[in-house]
Each structure stands twice: as structure tokens, then as C-alpha cells.
Amino acid sequence: MIKQLKNKHPDEIPADDYLGLGDEAENPKATSCGGVLARLLLDEVLSPEVRARIRTERGIAVLVEAPSAAWVSYLRGALADLAAWGHIEVRDGSSRYKRKPEDGAALADAVGAGLRVAVVCHAPEAHVPPAFIATADMRLRLGRPTVSLVEAAIKTVTGEAPRDVPAQVDRLDLSDLLVALRSGAGGAAACVRRLERAVTSGVKSSTPLRDVPPIHDLHGMGPAGDWCRRLVEDFRTMPADAFWREADRCCVISGPPGVGKTSLMHSLALTMKLDLLETSISSWFEGSSYLDRTLAALVAAFSGARSQGRSSRGVILACDELDAMPSREDGGDERHTSYWKPLQQAYLREVEATAAAGVRVILIGATNYAGRLDPAILRPGRFGRVVHVPKPDAIALAAILRQHLGPELPDADLSGVADAGLGSTGADVTAWVKAARRAARIAGRPVMLADLAAEVLPAEDRSEADLWRCAVHEAAHAVVAHAEGSGRVQRVSIVSIGKRGGATMVSSGGAPTLGKDGLQALVVAALAGRAGEAEFGLGASTGSHDDLAQATRIAASIRVSFGFGGTLVHRADMDRAACLLEQDRTLRTAVGRDLDRGYAAALASVRANRDLIGALATLLMERRVVDGADFLRLVEAQGMAPAPAAGMTMEASHG
Structure with a gap:
């Protein structure tokens, strides 16, 4: 077919030949409801x-991005009615038109032959050859149907002008519209009634919101809560076009599990009265991990949000588990790279397109592990920044308790x-109140x-020996942190919460910047729990798991983040410093030596303050929780003075 057409001007080619090569697709009649809708959507x-x-235009190559797969074949028909084409391809991922991005030989032949070519697809990055996407002369992105478009379609199909078309028609896919917009079945009024039933029958494109307080009444959200409140005020005070x-x-919201990241996003949607769309990295792999299907799901999540935002007041897109997408800086063997690279590239493109100025989407990511994120997604014009949700302090915990108790x-x-x-x-507060x-x-x-x-301080089921080990471990953390000037001890606890048997909270007590000595003091304090167990004859245990991770992260960052390792080269942020150890044997050996020296210093500090550690451990056995004031009274009774505070918040635990 290409050889028959390649040397002819479009005006010389029979109209029937313009429908492409082989049996590319049926051409839905323009007078059908689907054809009318597709033509009107294209006209916009x-x-x-x-x-x-x-x-x-001779030899033009056009890419048409449909709102969903259901629109693809109808838009093909609308294109065929609009102009003469040498080749039109439908790529909707269905069994009939199943094509992978690399299946582009016929398309390349048609473009190379100088034919006028169009490709219609709802998720081009998943189904269309990248070369065609990059070199297309025109890319038409079609939004969801608006009220005015549906009104025009009803008038065309029934001959009558409709009244009071529901504003939520943008939430309906083509199949819902086709069922509702039937000619010869009650006219325009009946079409409107069917649309109303379709809108209210559970056809939803947004997440049902949780029963959460408005954003200004939400407690304990830290910097992330501040960011959300500023956003709400901007939305309230700025003209809509200027806001978008x-x-x-x-932004990316980061914090440990259970601190309320998801509730924060639901509260934001509730306060701003915007639809909330939720997706996650793992959801793109549901049903199949084949690359083309995963790409299609990824693209659909972002393009669907942009489309819905165009036809509404705007939407919030919440993307969870961002750390599940590997960072390009982590390396990996070629086999894995060849799988992940297309996903990573499409991911960055979609994030950038969604964050672009004027797009009516509030884009929020969520992660428990900000250090694992690819730095590329945090650049301006993408997610832009990380804002944290900390564990709530005592005042915030009391306020959260009050909210849950009603x-x-x-x-x-x-x-x-x-x-x-x-x-x-x-999340712990929710469980306490329910229990x-x-x-x-x-x-x-x-x-x-x-x-x-009784829920906050449950009855102990651990043996006296286990409790004593935990008390010694936490007492050693607190005393050594105080002695080394790592910060101000706020609370020492041997209350078991989840997998954690106890915790020591040390807040920043000095300048916001640290020197090498200050960072090394944090390493010593993190290793003090293990040193305490050893000094009191208890032997090492798995209770130091989190401590070792924290000490390793700080020790690695000394060398690769802050320029204290013999070179000024900055190789990674502090949160990602430890990720380099697996592949860099020299760095791993050096950090290992640093940790050995830190442990020796921790052991020496524990031995020097053995009596105070023993006294604090005994008090913990009696009370289970010792606050900062009681800790200082015990320190004064022992005649111990602290070193200058280092200035970084730390939480050590026994788990």
C-alpha cells in the first residue's frame, strides 16, 4: 500500500485508501453519538x-492524545472525516490493536514515505514509539468533555437544546456518555435525566474523603501542615488563573509510618473542596508487570489528573510510595536498567507535565523514606521540595486525643x-481511643x-531480664548523649510500642550547624545503647538494629555529604549517604573504621558514667518513663556536667 501511495499528492489518492494500511480500524460514523462527541472534542x-x-500540509505527522482508551477509535474516525491521511494508527492497548512502543516499523515506513500520518492513543508513552513522539509535527492533547460540549452533542443527536446538564459530566467516560445520549428515546430532557443518574450512580473519578478535620484544625503535622495551610490561603486569596x-x-510529604500523611492530603482536599485522586507506584504494577502495561498505568494516572483538572476547579493528585521507584543514581545491572529506564523517563516527563505552570493539579507525593528518592524528581518544576511530618510532641498528642475523643x-x-x-x-492515638x-x-x-x-502504658508481658536490658540500653543512650553534648534529653522510656521496646528522645540543644566533632558525638550517642549492654554484662542483642542504621548513616554522611572525609566532593545528601556503601568498598571500609572508633568512645563514656546509667535504669524499671526534668535532677544528684550541646535532634530506640 505504501508503494502505491508514496509518490502521490493526497488529493490524488482515493478517499477509501486514506483509512490506513490493512484493517487498521473501523471508522465510526460521524453521525453516531460517539462520532459526534469525538468530532466536538477534536474541534475544541x-x-x-x-x-x-x-x-x-504535506507529510505531516500528528499525535492525538485521547482522554481514555474508549475514545481512541472514535477519534480516529473524526480525524478521517477531517482530512485525508496516508496512514492512521490506533494504539489503545486492546487485543485488536495491541502494539508495543518498539513495534513501529509500519509507522516508520509511512512517515519515511512522506505520507500524511496520524496516531491516536490515550497513553502515548506506553504505546507509541518514542521516535514518533519526539518528531511528531503536532501533538493534540484532548481533555474530558465539558458541559458545553455535551450540550452541543445532545442538540446534534436529538435536534433539541438541553437544559441543566449536570456539571459533573467531566467525570464520565465515553461509555457512560454513549448510554445516556441516545437519540429517539425521550429527546434532550431524557438525555439529561440519564446523565444525572450516571453521575450519581457511583461513577466516580475521585477518592471518597476520610472523616478528618479541616486543615487549620489538624494538629501535629509540622512543616507539612504549615505548607498545606499556606496553600489553602493562596487558593482562597489569589485569582484562580494566578493560583494555578x-x-x-x-511537594513530597515525608515522615515515618502512622504520622498522618494520607489524612493530611484528605484534609487538604476537604478544606479546598477539590477532588482527590490517589495513585501509587505499586498500583501501576497491579495485574501485570509487563513494561507496556505499567507505562500505560503510569501515564494514565497523571494524564487523567491533568484532564480532570482542565474541566473542573482543579484536582489534587496524591502519589504514594514514591521511594518504590528506584533512583537513577543507584545503578544496577544492565538487565534491570533496561526495564526501569523507560519507566523513570516517563515518570519524570509526567511529573514535569503535571507540575507545569497553569496545570490545574496540586501534585503531592508521599514517602516514608525521603533519602531513597531520585533527586531529579525534587527539582523545581517537578515535586520541588520535601516537607516533613514529624512525630507529634506532647501538646499535639493531647490535641489529637481530644479530636478523637469528641x-x-x-x-x-x-x-x-x-x-x-x-x-x-x-495512628497510635487512633488505636488507643478505639481500645x-x-x-x-x-x-x-x-x-x-x-x-x-492502660492503652498508653499497657501491662508488661516481658520478663524482668528483658526489661532490665531495655532499661540499661536506653539509659546508656541518654547519659552518653548528655555527656557528649549531643542534645537535651527530653524523655527516656521502656514502654513497648509495636516492635520498639523503648526509646530515648534527644532534642537539638545547640547551633543549627555542626562540625566534625558534633557529628561524631551523634555517632557515639547512637552506639551507646549497644555499649551499655556490653558494659553491664548483657551481651549484644538485636535491640541495636535501628541504632546501627542511624550511626552508619551519620558516619557515611561525614565523609560523602559534609566534606570531612579527606575530599570536598559532595557525593550524596545525608539521607542517601549510606546507599553508597554497598557499591563502594573503599568507602565501606573507611566508614567501618569510623564506627569502630565511635563504639570505642561510646564504651569509654559508658564506663566513665556507669553509676549514673545504673541509677537511671533502676528508675526506668520503677516508672517506665522518665521525662527531661527528672533526668536532669538525677544527673545533678550524680554531680555530672554535660559537654556543650551538638545541635541535632535524635531518637534512639531499643527494638
Whole structure:
């Protein structure tokens, strides 16, 4: 077919031959409902200049991006009616038109022969050869149908002008519209009634919002909460067009599990009255890990949000588990790289397209491990920044407790329970309140403060020997941190929460910047729990797992992040410094020596302060929790003075 057409001007080619090579696709009639909708949708992006180019330009290559796979074949028909083509391809991922991006020989032949070529696809990065995407003369991105478009379609199909078309028609896919817009079945009024039923029948493109407080009433969200509140105020005070062009509307929310990252995004959507669309890296692999299907799911998530944003007040796209996408800096063997590289490239393109000025999408990522993110996605024009959700302090914990309790215990002082639960998360608070209500319900009485206290400080099921090991471990962390000037001890606890048997919280007590000595003091404090167990004859245990990870991260960052390792070369941010150890044997050996020296210093500090550690461990066995004031009183009683504070917050744990 190409040989028959290649030397002819489009005006000399029979019209039937313009429908492509082989049986590319059926040409849905323009007078059908689907054909009408497709023509109107295409008309919305065709200026007179673009229309003239499509109809007359020799050898033009056009890529048409459909709102969804359902539109693809109908848009092909609309293109065929608009102009004469030498080759039109449908790429919708279906069994009939199944093509991988690398299956582009026929397309390349057609373009190379100088034919006028069009490709229609809902997810080009997943189905269209990259070379065609890069070299296409025109890319037409079609949005979802608007109310005015649906009104025009109803008038065309029924001959009657409709009234009161529901605003939510942008949430319907083509199949829903085809069922509703039937000619000869009650006219325009019946079409509108069917549209209303379709909109309210559960056809949804947004996530049902959780029962959460508005953003200004949400407690314990730290810098991430501040960012969200600023965004809400910008949305309230800026003109809509200016907000979507200029506002700081993209970020990654980072924090440990359970601190409320997802609740924060739901609260933001509730406060701004915007639809919330949720996706995740893992969801793109559901059902199949084949590259083309995963790419299609990735592209659909972002392009769907952009499309819905264009036809509404805007949307929030929440993308979870960002750390599941490997960083390009982590390397890997060629086999894995050949799989991940197309995904990473498409991911960066889609993030950039979604974060672009004027796009009506608030783009928020979420991760538990910010250090694993590819730095490329944090550049301006993409996610842009990381904002953190910390574990709540005692004041925030009390406020979260009050929110969850509602009208229960209205006059109770919750500060004692909050102090005892310091180091816990909002998810822990939810579990405490549910369990307290269950206990009260079984007892046949209202909830009492003692019910909450019993959940925050549950009865111990560990042996005395295990409790003593935990107490010594945490006491050693606290005393050595104080002695080395690593910070101010806020709280020492041997309360078991989840897999963690105890915790020591040390807050920043000095300047915001650290020298090499200050960083090394943090390493010594992190290794002190293990040193304490050894000095008290308990032997090493798995309780130092998190401590070793923290000490290794700091020790690696001394060498590769802060220029204290014999070179000024910056190789990685602090959160990613330890990732280099697996592949760099020389660095691994050097960091190992640094950790050995840090452990020796921790052991020496433990031995020098053995009596204080023993006294604190004994107090922990009695009380289970020792706050900062009581810790200092114990220190003063022992006559110990601290070194100058280093100035970085640290949390050590025994797990």
C-alpha cells in the first residue's frame, strides 16, 4: 500500500485508501453519538491555523492524545472525516490493536514515505514509539468533555437544546456518555435525566474523603501542615488563573509510618473542596508487570489528573510510595536498567507535565523514606521540595486525643496521657481511643481516663531480664548523649510500642550547624545503647538494629555529604549517604573504621558514667518513663556536667 501511495499528492489518492494500511480500524460514523462527541472534542483544540495545517500540509505527522482508551477509535474516525491521511494508527492497548512502543516499523515506513500520518492513543508513552513522539509535527492533547460540549452533542443527536446538564459530566467516560445520549428515546430532557443518574450512580473519578478535620484544625503535622495551610490561603486569596500559574502547589510529604500523611492530603482536599485522586507506584504494577502495561498505568494516572483538572476547579493528585521507584543514581545491572529506564523517563516527563505552570493539579507525593528518592524528581518544576511530618510532641498528642475523643471525657486533663505516649503517632492515638472505648463498652460504662492510660502504658508481658536490658540500653543512650553534648534529653522510656521496646528522645540543644566533632558525638550517642549492654554484662542483642542504621548513616554522611572525609566532593545528601556503601568498598571500609572508633568512645563514656546509667535504669524499671526534668535532677544528684550541646535532634530506640 505504501508503494502505491508514496509518490502521490493526497488529493490524488482515493478517499477509501486514506483509512490506513490493512484493517487498521473501523471508522465510526460521524453521525453516531460517539462520532459526534469525538468530532466536538477534536474541534475544541483545533484553531483555524491548526485545522488548515492538518488539512493541507504535506507529510505531516500528528499525535492525538485521547482522554481514555474508549475514545481512541472514535477519534480516529473524526480525524478521517477531517482530512485525508496516508496512514492512521490506533494504539489503545486492546487485543485488536495491541502494539508495543518498539513495534513501529509500519509507522516508520509511512512517515519515511512522506505520507500524511496520524496516531491516536490515550497513553502515548506506553504505546507509541518514542521516535514518533519526539518528531511528531503536532501533538493534540484532548481533555474530558465539558458541559458545553455535551450540550452541543445532545442538540446534534436529538435536534433539541438541553437544559441543566449536570456539571459533573467531566467525570464520565465515553461509555457512560454513549448510554445516556441516545437519540429517539425521550429527546434532550431524557438525555439529561440519564446523565444525572450516571453521575450519581457511583461513577466516580475521585477518592471518597476520610472523616478528618479541616486543615487549620489538624494538629501535629509540622512543616507539612504549615505548607498545606499556606496553600489553602493562596487558593482562597489569589485569582484562580494566578493560583494555578504561580502558587507553590507541588511537594513530597515525608515522615515515618502512622504520622498522618494520607489524612493530611484528605484534609487538604476537604478544606479546598477539590477532588482527590490517589495513585501509587505499586498500583501501576497491579495485574501485570509487563513494561507496556505499567507505562500505560503510569501515564494514565497523571494524564487523567491533568484532564480532570482542565474541566473542573482543579484536582489534587496524591502519589504514594514514591521511594518504590528506584533512583537513577543507584545503578544496577544492565538487565534491570533496561526495564526501569523507560519507566523513570516517563515518570519524570509526567511529573514535569503535571507540575507545569497553569496545570490545574496540586501534585503531592508521599514517602516514608525521603533519602531513597531520585533527586531529579525534587527539582523545581517537578515535586520541588520535601516537607516533613514529624512525630507529634506532647501538646499535639493531647490535641489529637481530644479530636478523637469528641464529646467523651470533656473535662479530663489529657496531658499526662500525652506525656506518657510521647514518641507515638496519630495512628497510635487512633488505636488507643478505639481500645479504650472497647474496654468501657465491655464494662458497661463510659470511657474513663484510666482506660486510655492502660492503652498508653499497657501491662508488661516481658520478663524482668528483658526489661532490665531495655532499661540499661536506653539509659546508656541518654547519659552518653548528655555527656557528649549531643542534645537535651527530653524523655527516656521502656514502654513497648509495636516492635520498639523503648526509646530515648534527644532534642537539638545547640547551633543549627555542626562540625566534625558534633557529628561524631551523634555517632557515639547512637552506639551507646549497644555499649551499655556490653558494659553491664548483657551481651549484644538485636535491640541495636535501628541504632546501627542511624550511626552508619551519620558516619557515611561525614565523609560523602559534609566534606570531612579527606575530599570536598559532595557525593550524596545525608539521607542517601549510606546507599553508597554497598557499591563502594573503599568507602565501606573507611566508614567501618569510623564506627569502630565511635563504639570505642561510646564504651569509654559508658564506663566513665556507669553509676549514673545504673541509677537511671533502676528508675526506668520503677516508672517506665522518665521525662527531661527528672533526668536532669538525677544527673545533678550524680554531680555530672554535660559537654556543650551538638545541635541535632535524635531518637534512639531499643527494638
